Amino acid sequence: MRVLGIETSCDETGVAVYDTALAGAAGLRAHAVYSQIALHARYGGVVPELASRDHVRKLLPLIRQTLDQAGLHARDLDGVAYTAGPGLVGALLVGAGVARALAWALDLPALGVHHMEGHLLAPLMEDDPPQAPFVALLVSGGHTQLVAVEQIGRYRLLGQTLDDAAGEAFDKTAKMMGLPYPGGPQLASLAEQGTPGRYRFARPMTDRPGLDFSFSGLKTQVLLAWRDSDQSDATRRDIARGFEDAVVDTLVIKCQRALEAAGSKVLVVAGGVGANQRLRARLHESAARHGGRVCFPRPALCTDNGAMIAFAGALRLQAGQHDDAQVKVTPRWDMATLQALAPAA
Ligand code: KG4
Numbered sequence: 001m002r003v004l005g006i007e008t009s010c011d012e013t014g015v016a017v018y019d020t021a022l023a024g025a026a027g028l029r030a031h032a033v034y035s036q037i038a039l040h041a042r043y044g045g046v047v048p049e050l051a052s053r054d055h056v057r058k059l060l061p062l063i064r065q066t067l068d069q070a071g072l073h074a075r076d077l078d079g080v081a082y083t084a085g086p087g088l089v090g091a092l093l094v095g096a097g098v099a100r101a102l103a104w105a106l107d108l109p110a111l112g113v114h115h116m117e118g119h120l121l122a123p124l125m126e127d128d129p130p131q132a133p134f135v136a137l138l139v140s141g142g143h144t145q146l147v148a149v150e151q152i153g154r155y156r157l158l159g160q161t162l163d164d165a166a167g168e169a170f171d172k173t174a175k176m177m178g179l180p181y182p183g184g185p186q187l188a189s190l191a192e193q194g195t196p197g198r199y200r201f202a203r204p205m206t207d208r209p210g211l212d213f214s215f216s217g218l219k220t221q222v223l224l225a226w227r228d229s230d231q232s233d234a235t236r237r238d239i240a241r242g243f244e245d246a247v248v249d250t251l252v253i254k255c256q257r258a259l260e261a262a263g264s265k266v267l268v269v270a271g272g273v274g275a276n277q278r279l280r281a282r283l284h285e286s287a288a289r290h291g292g293r294v295c296f297p298r299p300a301l302c303t304d305n306g307a308m309i310a311f312a313g314a315l316r317l318q319a320g321q322h323d324d325a326q327v328k329v330t331p332r333w334d335m336a337t338l339q340a341l342a343p344a345a
């Protein structure tokens with residue numbers, strides 16, 4: 001089944017074609033992402049109305065480009081999947097409207113995908129994918145969650161952030177130290193050149209039981225350290241390193257705890273912060289130490305993209321699920337309310 005995937009929940013327009021007849025990484029026939037970062041940078045964050053308008057401009061050309069890359073015509077498609085939530089309502093409506101119109105015109109089944117389920121399933125698009133049950137760490141700009149995945153579609157929340165998401169903490173900390181939006185990846189690359197141990201910050205909520213996170217206090221600690229420092233480039237790098245080590249340590253500790261609580265040895269990591277090299281390395285070390293396995297999508301599929309939506313949509317469409325023909329989005333949407341994936345008939 002060849003499924004067109006459309007992602008427009010925030011500030012990236014993503015389009016892809018996934019073909020379930022070709023297993024693993026080969027199934028991804030083509031994918032393209034257009035990032036709106038330059039558009040929003042001068043405002044220091046995403047401006048929802050500008051995001052919607054830019055999706056309107058970019059989505060159709062990107063669909064044509066992706067189909068060309070895959071060597072396919074629209075009539076070769078068997079289904080359409082689009083992000084129906086969570087996200088910015090106007091931005092979501094652009095993707096949903098285009099997806100629904102295409103499905104109507106081509107007489108194809110279409111399905112609204114949960115953005116976080118897209119992230120969560122992205123590692124399964126790689127070769128030698130893990131099988132459920134496993135534990136997933138979802139770390140993006142809007143979410144930090146540990147989820148027990150009993151089967152595809154059945155998600156039990158084990159813990160989540162009580163305030164800032166991990167990616168949000170990266171972005172806000174970067175902004176405090178004068179880095180342009182979105183600072184997360186830049187902060188991470190500065191940290192690579194920083195001296196470990198010169199600045200040591202707390203590992204929040206690791207000193208008590210439980211699987212929840214809190215990153216806003218850490219952000220304040222960094223702000224105070226930065227304010228009291230000489231604010232030199234070297235200090236910025238060292239603080240970045242101290243901050244990244246604190247976030248990564250905290251995530252690694254909580255992941256191990258979650259695996260033990262769920263009685264699992266397999267961890268799947270997804271979302272933008274999953275692109276962080278130190279997090280990847282430290283989780284690999286931890287898995288090796290505990291005789292477990294950790295699976296990531298390739299870094300380009302950690303951040304928002306259409307491939308994860310095409311893939312998650314393809315699994316559900318293949319199992320016979322689809323939505324009726326209305327253009328409907330769900331800006332706030334709890335993953336625990338999703339339908340379990342019925343086995344293919
Ligand atoms: O999943 P994503 O693209 O969008 C959301 O659904 O939120 O995640 C974006 C987040 C941003 O906060 C960004 O700063 C963070 O992921 N991020 C990183 C890295 N790459 C992206 N954070 C730390 N290290 C990175 N290498």
Ligand code: ZN
Nearest residue numbers: 119140303304
């Ligand atoms: Zn995302």
